[in-house]
Amino acid sequence: MAPMNKYSAFSLFKNALTNNKNWQVSWRDATPKSKYDAIIVGGGGHGLATAYYLAKNHGMKNIAVLEKGWIGGGNTARNTTIVRSNYLWTESSLLYEKSLKLWEGLSQDINFNVMFSQRGVYNLGHTLQDMRDIERRVSANQLNGIDAEVVDAQQIKQAIPLINTSKNARYPILGASLQRRAGVARHDAVAWGYARAASELGVDIIQQCEVTGIRKNGSQVMGVDTSRGYIEAKKVGVVVAGHASVLADMAGIRLPLESHPLQAYVSEPLKPVLDTVIMSNAVHGYISQSDKGELVIGAGIDPYIGYGQRGSFCTIEHCMQAIIALFPNFSRVRMLRQWGGIVDVSPDACPILSKTPVEGLYFNCGWGTGGFKATPGSGWTFAHTIANNQPHELNAPFSLDRFSTGALIDEHGAAAVAH
């Protein structure tokens, strides 16, 4: 195949002159070969990023990404795209900060506009205990070299005129943490951009190819059975988010995960009213405005295990109550669409990026409600883990072993609702 044309302002202009009829396809829709050096199961952002960095950083070219549906059709293009790195503990904040740094150069690196917009993220505090936790987290972030500040209610009101800072609110806003380098990105562009860049480096992106079995010889992985036949590989990286336990079962491994529905909502498009991201754990909701003008809204998971990509109505109602508490004006806004994803929640709200008891089999999962922001760093460190058969220093603390050694990384305070 001819090398791909680079996207640029000039290519936009040139293609406009020919009525946009001459754009190339973005990636090759490959058919599976019988054997690869490495297989990535799952064509979400994390799987595609893993394949890209395997090819780019580790020179592995004979690799395939197997996706049972279409790329990005899982949580990647269902999420509310909040990107931040202000987690409490050093292990997680360093991993998320690695991602944030990669986000800052990503559009250039993969020559695809992922519309990363550093519009800032406010995490609101509504009680004195919230404010103490915020000050603690902001100090921890600063010690780790991550930008973070504490702002008071007045500063919040100044930056976000529509927000309700009344002292008589049921949950009055006392202040917030603010990370100015945080923001949002265009979710499907992340999947498409990584797919295109990986494909350009020789990676086979294979859609409509469901993995149905994992074959082993003793304790060494040999390959995978798929809806399109058996494919051999001595290295298999599984990156299937909500389906991680299903794939682990195929390999005879147990994981500490529960898969829950997580819903999100967008409103009818409005004129610009909100130029930043607001999150609140106390009233349990978060909100931003997309470039198209829609309010993008989400909250917590549905409580039960669910693989249905939908949740219950009471969860929607709860979330809307939270948003109206923060922004009474939005009570008259009509909601346009609602959907759900399947999030793989771990006991300590932290991911698993790890080798497994099966030689050559690696799992990347447990990102739960908050893995979109980690897409680049997850791919970077997981590629390192697969290529070298040992973790990168940034993901070493996130091994499956931590559940038996007891070295959990308790991010519930920073990540429970927050995405």
Add this chain to the structure above:
Amino acid sequence: MLLIKCPWCGVRDETEFSYGGEAGIERPLKPEDLNDQEWADYLFMRKNTRGLFLEQWNHSLGCRQWFIVERNTVTYEIIATSKIKNEAPDIQVDA
């Protein structure tokens, strides 16, 4: 919204209940005899079944009893609910 039949109170809205996850996990009788791996298995590892699943719910805003629900985790259809027995639950799941 799920409609759940409490074995004591009958069919009620999901909002009256709270979720208790996988059913039938037995607390080891002699924890001190377990190695770290076995203890981790008891504490953290879960079936997380895609399909027919036995789980525990509590009628927290009603009679406050725990009970067992057999539910399809893909369609969310509730197949059966039953009281917790002292023995392991006798509902058969053909997975």
